[in-house]
Amino acid sequence: GNSVTQMEGPVTLSEEAFLTINCTYTATGYPSLFWYVQYPGEGLQLLLKATKADDKGSNKGFEATYRKETTSFHLEKGSVQVSDSAVYFCALSDLRAGGSYIPTFGRGTSLIVHP
């Protein structure tokens, strides 16, 4: 079946450092890819998405490029802030019986940013 693998955390950075969180996927076909973020005590919220190869999703300074050749969707940010501390989930759309696309999530990567 389809799956998503993320780098294990926690990732600990100082403010203004460069962030990369690796994500690779295994899928049949060409799924859409997503990054969700979960702030402490809250539910997940969509951060960005890409729907086809070479698409770049971006939001709030975060970027990720859909790389079909390496089956990857790494999340990057040039300069992190303390407020970016959260858990980040990579996901792909997975077609289920019944015709619905349900996200398959990675295990999540915790990011801790120190002042």
Place this chain on the structure above:
Amino acid sequence: DSGVTQTPKHLITATGQRVTLRCSPRSGDLSVYWYQQSLDQGLQFLIQYYNGEERAKGNILERFSAQQFPDLHSELNLSSLELGDSALYFCASSVDQLLSTDTQYFGPGTRLTVL
């Protein structure tokens, strides 16, 4: 605020008991999804309802059941509870889920503790 509400926020109960978790989707959303988030299993999809009917099923145990009512709110019933059922339970909603690019909106979750 995603617009998805869940009650209660916290629930503490004993093994063998039965509990009901409630979710109200965003206004206009017809699909409701239930997820379980635990440290060992990560974020697992349980079940989806669309306009009152079951649409997709994930890793939902037979002890668990769900329904969606005519006003579109949904309830997740967990019975014969075991210690391993302790987890965060999220509800999400979307207009539908027929497109791979569709976004889900997550509620804040219900934290269930089984003692």
